[in-house]
Amino acid sequence: MFGMRAAAAQRPKSEGEKPFWISYADLMTALMILFLVVMVASLVMMTKRIAEVEQGEKARAADIAHLCQRLQIKAKGLNPNIVVDCRDNRINFGEAGRFGYNDYKLGPDGQTALRQVVPLVIDAALSDEGKRWFKQVLIEGFTDTDGSYLYNLHLSLQRSEWVMCTMLDDRFAATTGLTREQKQQVRELFLAGGVSFNNAKDSKEASRRVELRLQFYGLKDPASAVRPVSFAATGPEKCLLP
Numbered sequence: 001m002f003g004m005r006a007a008a009a010q011r012p013k014s015e016g017e018k019p020f021w022i023s024y025a026d027l028m029t030a031l032m033i034l035f036l037v038v039m040v041a042s043l044v045m046m047t048k049r050i051a052e053v054e055q056g057e058k059a060r061a062a063d064i065a066h067l068c069q070r071l072q073i074k075a076k077g078l079n080p081n082i083v084v085d086c087r088d089n090r091i092n093f094g095e096a097g098r099f100g101y102n103d104y105k106l107g108p109d110g111q112t113a114l115r116q117v118v119p120l121v122i123d124a125a126l127s128d129e130g131k132r133w134f135k136q137v138l139i140e141g142f143t144d145t146d147g148s149y150l151y152n153l154h155l156s157l158q159r160s161e162w163v164m165c166t167m168l169d170d171r172f173a174a175t176t177g178l179t180r181e182q183k184q185q186v187r188e189l190f191l192a193g194g195v196s197f198n199n200a201k202d203s204k205e206a207s208r209r210v211e212l213r214l215q216f217y218g219l220k221d222p223a224s225a226v227r228p229v230s231f232a233a234t235g236p237e238k239c240l241l242p
Contacts, residue, residue, distance in 0.1 A: 056219050059123065064089070064216050066200075071124045078120070081113045084196070091117060091212040099208040102239070104141070104158035106210070115176045117212070118167060124187050138213040139163050140195045144204035163210055164192040165199040165227035165239030 038147050065086060072084035081096040096109035106114065125134040141159030143152040167190060173183050201207045 022055075047203060052218065060133060060216075060219060064133055067127060067129040067134070068214070069122055070127075071120055074120050074123075075117060079113050079116050082117050085142070088214070089214040091121075091214070092209065093117075097209050097211070098205060099141075099159055099210070101208070103209045104155060104162045106163070106166075111209075114163065114166065115172065116174060117180070118186065119182070121189065121212070122182055123187065125189055133216040134189075134219045135215045138215060139190060139192045140211045140213055142195055142207055142211070144207040144210050146204065154195055157192075159210055160192040160194055162239070162241050164190060165241055169239045 010232065068084065068086035068089060072086055075082040075084050075091070076200050083094055084090075085092070091153075093110050093113040096113050099106065102139070121137060124130050130206050139160040141156040141161075141163070143155050143159075145152075148157075167186050168183070172178075178186070200210070
């Protein structure tokens with residue numbers, strides 16, 4: 001009799017605890033489902049973001065390729081010395097773009113090619129693709145391996161600087177037919193930079209050259225976020241290199 005009463009007395013306590021454990025299990029199940037939902041949503045968003053970046057990169061690459069190919073066709077039809085390499089985004093002038101030994105001035109053919117290519121580059125920068133991606137043109141002067149490193153570094157700087165000076169010289173603008181606005185675009189687009197004897201060619205003559213390297217913005221640094229450098233006008237400009 002006593003045992004039956006004890007069992008009867010314990011039964012309500014057991015039945016009273018059961019709803020708590022059922023509620024706890026339901027809570028854990030709900031949290032697990034919520035966690036899975038959040039994880040799935042995060043994966044979907046990440047996959048979408050990766051797809052958008054890949055699509056953006058493809059569109060950027062297509063725009064740059066189209067810009068370069070159009071520039072290549074125009075340059076080839078204008079002067080066979082102007083070689084536009086769309087694989088490396090570089091412009092060279094072949095033999096016309098070579099310098100004499102220990103010299104930093106281009107010959108007449110090289111100067112002609114330079115005068116002809118500048119308006120083409122400006123037009124490319126002002127195209128729809130250029131306004132989105134065109135950043136600048138780096139003028140790279142190269143030397144052969146004769147002489148010391150510092151000697152060649154100085155010479156390569158002189159070669160790239162001479163090209164830059166020539167383009168900004170008022171006499172160059174007159175012979176090229178550049179307007180004041182186009183001359184300002186030359187200041188904003190072109191940048192002189194020496195390279196010494198890195199990337200030497202097969203012969204010393206071919207190594208003494210100048211190249212124009214086209215640089216473009218990436219997806220994270222659009223052209224609209226960068227303000228161009230502006231210099232105050234100080235009257236007629238003339239290259240100071242002798």
